[in-house]
Amino acid sequence: MLLKIEKIEICYGIIPAVRNLSLEVEEGQIVALVGANGAGKSTTLKALAGVLHPRVGKIFYKDKDITQLSAYRRVPLGIALVPEGRQLFSTLSVKENLRLGAYHSNDKEFKERLKEIYSIFPIIKERENQIAGTLSGGEQQMLSFGRAIISKPKLLLLDEPSLGLAPLIIKEVYKTINTIKMTGITIVLVEQNVKMAMHIANYMYVLEAGELTIQGEPLKLMKDENIKKAYLG
């Protein structure tokens, strides 16, 4: 088991956003966390990235307890986050954004990694010296992926990768997610767009008001009448 969450509770101040949540992620899979706005999906992902720390419960990564480890220490272990809204360094160039993604590598390693990233995302190479804030939405999303992948993650956390993008671009993004999966990277995907998530995920967890309600393989869940009504319309 690559990742294991045991009964975590995460609070904003005194208000719990996630309660008694346990889940597991097997190596090589895409696991989707879906649910309505405010269900606690992004909060869970932030706890995995180390931006938030659970008050109760434990997070194990490769059987190691990482519950209280800060975000920057998780990156070299192989956990990388593609944050919601991309959060690029908008005043820095494309290449500089990638350099910071590979902060734990030296200049030589970075050059090698850069080549690999450019071969996955040729569009980024064309924009190498452009300021990140001037890229289109789709390009920014690709750069955000690139910035995460350049750190050589084993576990990639994707927070609403389709948010605010045009339908055509969303298709592009999901193709990319598939490509990333093919390279052997395990993915935890948070998504409001349940249909998109179902197509790509190996396993799904449905969150509601901070608690886990349903889980299972997408094909099985698709047949569930309740899910159909609630999420697929």
Place this chain on the structure above:
Amino acid sequence: MYGASYIYQQIFNGIVLGSIYALLALGMALVYGILGLINFAHGALITIGAFCFYFLLFKFNLPFVLAIILTISLGGFVGFLSEAIGYRKLRGGPGLSLLITSLGIYIFIENAIKLLISPQPYAFFNPPFLNRIINSFITFRVIDIFIIITTIVIMICFGLFVKRSKIGIAMRGIAESVETAGLVGINVNQVITWSFVVASAIAALTGFMWGAKYGQISYNMGFMPGVIAFVAVVIGGIGSIPGAVLGGFLIGLIQIFTVGFLPLGWSVYRDAIVFTLLIIVLLIKPMGILGRRESM
């Protein structure tokens, strides 16, 4: 009214003084860009640098180059200490507590020097080669050229550092978002420490320059240059490093021109004129000359 040689002489003097201000402002702008902190303690590093060099060279008779290197190192170390002891725990809290802490650190250092060394000014003798006078079209000492060249070299190195090096890029990234910097894997504490070390090391070197130029050092010598460097940062555009450098040179020129071109009695107003300029700039262009929204 004034001969060409006189005018060039004044411009030259202005550039020398402006170099010192620009170096100070550069460090202040770096720290401000990353922490949003107006670091009043920056001025104290001038005093520390000046006294450190003085003792190393004249009391311990170390060679000039070694004294300079040790002065810069001590400055960097004090910067490291002030960040680790004073600021680190306060980050993420209200910006005002950082500001007050920096004032506290300034007052502490100033008084420590007053207590431990002397409340009296010291005469600062240069190594003879720095005092050699060169008379050509304009008149200057070797120390003036030393200041200008050192400033240019530091600025080029600093520019390359911030533009090209991993830590420099990380500094700009942190200036934009501390949270994002952390989650892409940057050790934010380490990078902030580096920015203090670099800024303070440069400030300590300007302490030597100030003493060598004006021939006198005292426990409170860092106060006014520190405040003026802050004015340079504001005039140039807060958050912009090139703006801060520009502001520094501008103030240096204006102060020298006040002394050189205005009637005799006016020279006492040279600091007042700087602050008047500050008010005018803030009225016309509140973001400063090169200031945009907050970015480095």
